[in-house]
Amino acid sequence: MQTTLKRRETMHRLCGKGLEIFNEKGYYNTSLDDILQELSLSKGAFYHHFKSKEDYFINIVQNLIVQKVYALLIEPLDTNENPIPVIVESLENALEPGKKNEMAYGFMLNDFLTEFNKRNEEISGYLKNIISVWEVNLVAVLKRGKVDGHIARHIDCEGAATYIIASYLGMRSLMTDSTNRQLKYQYIQQLKQYFKSISATQITA
Amino acid sequence: MQTTLKRRETMHRLCGKGLEIFNEKGYYNTSLDDILQELSLSKGAFYHHFKSKEDYFINIVQNLIVQKVYALLIEPLDTNENPIPVIVESLENALEPGKKNEMAYGFMLNDFLTEFNKRNEEISGYLKNIISVWEVNLVAVLKRGKVDGHIARHIDCEGAATYIIASYLGMRSLMTDSTNRQLKYQYIQQLKQYFKSISATQITA
DNA sequence: AAACAAACCGACTTATGGGTCGGTCAAATG
DNA sequence: CATTTGACCGACCCATAAGTCGGTTTGTTT
Numbered sequence: 001m002q003t004t005l006k007r008r009e010t011m012h013r014l015c016g017k018g019l020e021i022f023n024e025k026g027y028y029n030t031s032l033d034d035i036l037q038e039l040s041l042s043k044g045a046f047y048h049h050f051k052s053k054e055d056y057f058i059n060i061v062q063n064l065i066v067q068k069v070y071a072l073l074i075e076p077l078d079t080n081e082n083p084i085p086v087i088v089e090s091l092e093n094a095l096e097p098g099k100k101n102e103m104a105y106g107f108m109l110n111d112f113l114t115e116f117n118k119r120n121e122e123i124s125g126y127l128k129n130i131i132s133v134w135e136v137n138l139v140a141v142l143k144r145g146k147v148d149g150h151i152a153r154h155i156d157c158e159g160a161a162t163y164i165i166a167s168y169l170g171m172r173s174l175m176t177d178s179t180n181r182q183l184k185y186q187y188i189q190q191l192k193q194y195f196k197s198i199s200a201t202q203i204t205a
Numbered sequence: 206m207q208t209t210l211k212r213r214e215t216m217h218r219l220c221g222k223g224l225e226i227f228n229e230k231g232y233y234n235t236s237l238d239d240i241l242q243e244l245s246l247s248k249g250a251f252y253h254h255f256k257s258k259e260d261y262f263i264n265i266v267q268n269l270i271v272q273k274v275y276a277l278l279i280e281p282l283d284t285n286e287n288p289i290p291v292i293v294e295s296l297e298n299a300l301e302p303g304k305k306n307e308m309a310y311g312f313m314l315n316d317f318l319t320e321f322n323k324r325n326e327e328i329s330g331y332l333k334n335i336i337s338v339w340e341v342n343l344v345a346v347l348k349r350g351k352v353d354g355h356i357a358r359h360i361d362c363e364g365a366a367t368y369i370i371a372s373y374l375g376m377r378s379l380m381t382d383s384t385n386r387q388l389k390y391q392y393i394q395q396l397k398q399y400f401k402s403i404s405a406t407q408i409t410a
Numbered sequence: 411a412a413a414c415a416a417a418c419c420g421a422c423t424t425a426t427g428g429g430t431c432g433g434t435c436a437a438a439t440g
Numbered sequence: 441c442a443t444t445t446g447a448c449c450g451a452c453c454c455a456t457a458a459g460t461c462g463g464t465t466t467g468t469t470t
Contacts, residue, residue: 006417006467026323028233031457042419043459049417053458113378114319118231128381156395162379162388163395167368170375173318174367176333183367190361190368194395197402211437211447236427247449248429254447258428 011049013039015060023108027057027115054120061126065112068105069130074137083145084195087138091168092188097178110172135161146200155198167191216254218244220265228313232262232320259325266331270317273310274335279342288350289400292343296373297393302383315377340366351405360403372396 017039021030032046032053050056076090077083094106109131116124138161145151167187175183222244226235237251237258255261281295282288299311314336321329343366350356372392380388 010417024323029324032459033457044420044461044463045418047459110375110378111319111322114316117316117378117381118229119234124381131379155398156391159391159395160398162391163372163399166375166379166392167372168375169378170315170371170373173315173322173374174336174371176322176329186361186364186367187371190364190399193360193365193402194368194399197398209446215447237429238427249431249433249450250448252429 007049010041010045011059014041014046014049014056015064018056019060019064020103022057022060023103023111027112028119054123057123058126061112061123061130065105065108065127066130069109069134072105073134077137077141080148082148082150083141084150084199087141087164088188088191088195091164091191092184094168095171095175095184095187104178106168107172107175107178110169113169131165135165138164149200152198152200160198163194164191212254215246215250216264219246219251219254219261220269223261224265224269225308227262227265228308228316232317233324259328262328263331266317266328266335270310270313270332271335274314274339277310278339282342282346285353287353287355288346289355289404292346292369293393293396293400296369296396297389299373300376300380300389300392309383311373312377312380312383315374318374336370340370343369354405357403357405365403368399369396 014035018035021035021038024030025034032043036042036046046056050059072094073090076093077086079086091106095104096106097104109127113124113127113131116127135158139157142151142155142157142160146153146155146157151157171183171187219240223240226240226243229235230239237248241247241251251261255264277299278295281298282291284291296311300309301311302309314332318329318332318336321332344362347356347360347362347365351358351360351362356362376388376392
């Protein structure tokens with residue numbers, strides 16, 4: 001059926017452009033007209049597909065953002081290698097603004113989390129959920145690291161995961177300019193330093 | 206003159222309550238009427254003292270927030286002791302919601318930084334400036350730590366300061382509920398772990 | 411081709427919230 | 441006591457933006 005395809009395609013275009021602009025300017029600072037104008041669509045078209053701006057954004061979160069976080073931060077953890085370089089690499093990669101003018105997905109989470117934290121509990125919940133899944137996976141991979149002898153026995157994996165996530169999210173507030181290589185480099189260096197301190201092999205300082 | 210005193214007092218009340226509510230609900234999600242109603246003041250009174258909402262908030266930043274950040278995060282660094290426990294203690298303290306229903310100042314910075322990042326360059330600038338002063342002081346105290354033999358020689362102090370700040374700011378996104386002792390505990394523990402890795406005395410793992 | 415439905419249009423409604431302005435009242439000034 | 445000035449009042453103005461709705465176009469079905 002062509003009509004169903006048309007529906008999908010328009011919704012897809014709306015979500016893609018929406019994420020792009022929300023990410024750029026923030027959710028509450030972006031009007032639907034801002035997005036609609038970019039796509040040459042009307043209010044009518046929008047409300048034909050989504051029941052509200054909120055519903056629209058939830059759609060974006062549950063599809064695009066979840067998907068991207070999985071791809072960038074969670075799936076890479078699924079190996080049997082030493083988890084430490086794997087985690088470092090995934091974070092490094094997530095902070096990288098996409099190769100061909102893609103978005104810097106590494107930034108989205110902290111921005112949206114903060115924006116919705118005090119304003120919309122439902123959306124806030126979805127976002128926290130993403131973090132929570134990420135955390136669970138980090139904990140799992142760290143624990144496996146213990147078993148495999150890569151991570152020191154006495155380390156609190158839950159605490160370590162929290163700490164890793166916090167430092168990652170916090171980098172966003174410092175990196176106004178997403179292309180700041182200096183800050184990114186510093187972050188990765190210190191992260192490695194931290195990892196050395198929780199690794200099983202003694203430091204050769 | 207009594208009138209001048211009256212002026213000061215009203216402005217002071219406005220700024221205090223403003224910070225409280227902005228911190229609770231966010232700047233853009235708080236209307237002037239929200240604040241004015243709490244203080245039983247009118248629009249007229251407000252605009253008699255401040256030329257705009259923006260001007261008002263800049264006032265709050267430059268007075269109240271700057272002052273609090275200095276008191277909580279910067280001044281404590283000014284000792285000759287081993288910087289590591291000093292820094293840890295200051296962060297621990299800053300994450301603590303004030304004893305008698307004061308605000309959790311540790312949270313404000315990340316929230317406001319993110320909120321203004323894409324919306325108001327001027328306010329953004331003032332906030333980043335605060336972070337920058339903090340960073341400078343952290344770097345200084347870390348460097349002194351090297352000289353005094355508390356911190357390992359090979360450590361990049363600028364990078365370490367950045368990393369400390371990032372993890373601190375990022376905790377805010379995780380601690381929705383400012384009284385979450387579990388998360389705070391985890392954070393402090395891992396922070397100490399990190400500090401062990403940059404300290405001059407070898408780890409006794 | 412007729413009938414129907416889905417996709418889309420855009421003017422309109424409504425609520426919100428920053429900012430204005432003419433005015434009141436009380437304290438300071440002379 | 442008369443006048444001025446600073447603090448404050450609150451109705452009003454106006455821009456923005458979410459959401460509505462009656463209508464048009466386009467595609468599908470019979």
